[in-house]
Amino acid sequence: MSKSLAVLHNVHVSYGCRAVLHDICLNVSAGEFWTVIGPNGAGKSTLIGLFNGLTQYDSGAVTYAGKAVTPQNAREARLKIAHVFQATDLDPKMPLSVFASVLSGTYGRLGLFRRAGQKEKKLAMRALDVVGLANLASRPIGQLSGGERQRVALARALAQEPEMLLLDEPTAALDWRAQRDICTTVAALRQEFSLTVVMVTHDLNAVFSLAQKVAMLREGRLLWQGEVQDAMEPKLLSTLYDVPIQIADCDGRKAALF
Numbered sequence: 001m002s003k004s005l006a007v008l009h010n011v012h013v014s015y016g017c018r019a020v021l022h023d024i025c026l027n028v029s030a031g032e033f034w035t036v037i038g039p040n041g042a043g044k045s046t047l048i049g050l051f052n053g054l055t056q057y058d059s060g061a062v063t064y065a066g067k068a069v070t071p072q073n074a075r076e077a078r079l080k081i082a083h084v085f086q087a088t089d090l091d092p093k094m095p096l097s098v099f100a101s102v103l104s105g106t107y108g109r110l111g112l113f114r115r116a117g118q119k120e121k122k123l124a125m126r127a128l129d130v131v132g133l134a135n136l137a138s139r140p141i142g143q144l145s146g147g148e149r150q151r152v153a154l155a156r157a158l159a160q161e162p163e164m165l166l167l168d169e170p171t172a173a174l175d176w177r178a179q180r181d182i183c184t185t186v187a188a189l190r191q192e193f194s195l196t197v198v199m200v201t202h203d204l205n206a207v208f209s210l211a212q213k214v215a216m217l218r219e220g221r222l223l224w225q226g227e228v229q230d231a232m233e234p235k236l237l238s239t240l241y242d243v244p245i246q247i248a249d250c251d252g253r254k255a256a257l258f
């Protein structure tokens with residue numbers, strides 16, 4: 001049996017007096033690929049922020065590699081866990097090259113007073129190479145397409161040399177080709193670097209093609225969690241999203257239809 005890496009145990013979260021996550025228990029083992037799905041506002045981004053101490057919790061326990069993680073005590077977890085937000089978070093007006101953006105992924109390890117040296121520069125170039133953007137290294141990030149920017153965000157995360165990747169809607173706002181490219185890149189990165197992945201997504205077809213495990217969140221509660229093949233249940237998905245969903249079989253591949 002694989003080893004638990006990141007664990008949420010009976011976690012409650014509230015923003016002010018509004019409770020947004022209730023009694024969350026999730027056990028992510030090393031090397032697993034989890035997706036977190038559910039309607040808008042269900043608490044998915046809040047949930048994945050627990051793993052690296054971005055989300056403050058009221059009660060329960062969060063651990064990474066057996067050590068407690070809280071926003072006040074998250075440095076170690078943040079070195080090992082890279083968090084990739086939607087690439088729209090990269091300000092296109094920033095006068096920053098693709099390479100400089102990716103290099104910034106190494107800054108966490110370097111700390112405040114050390115500058116990036118040859119080792120970090122090599123790492124950044126390698127990360128760009130892995131996501132297929134080495135030829136755009138000197139391009140300002142403002143001149144990239146949405147799909148390219150998302151790959152820059154992935155490369156920056158890789159330059160951190162993480163054990164675990166948190167992906168928050170990495171294919172949102174991308175066209176079909178770019179969505180497919182990101183999914184293929186994520187799958188390849190996971191294989192090559194033996195990464196543990198937790199991905200929030202609204203793309204059920206990406207879930208079916210990439211994930212091993214699925215957590216379904218509805219109104220701040222885990223409705224269901226388990227193996228991806230058991231998640232492809234029309235009744236379960238219809239309950240989750242409160243809309244009729246069917247599952248089609250296309251040449252052995254599952255696709256969600258509404």
Ligand SMILES: Nc1ncnc2c1ncn2[C@@H]1O[C@H](COP(=O)(O)OP(=O)(O)OP(=O)(O)O)[C@@H](O)[C@H]1O
Nearest residue numbers: 015016020038039040041042043044045046047200
């Ligand atoms: N910093 C914050 N302060 C107050 N409320 C917040 C904050 N961040 C999120 N919320 C609220 O918490 C709830 C859960 O938000 P969250 O972003 O985690 O949901 P989500 O499932 O990721 O949503 P979406 O699919 O729309 O991105 C929402 O009602 C949201 O308005």
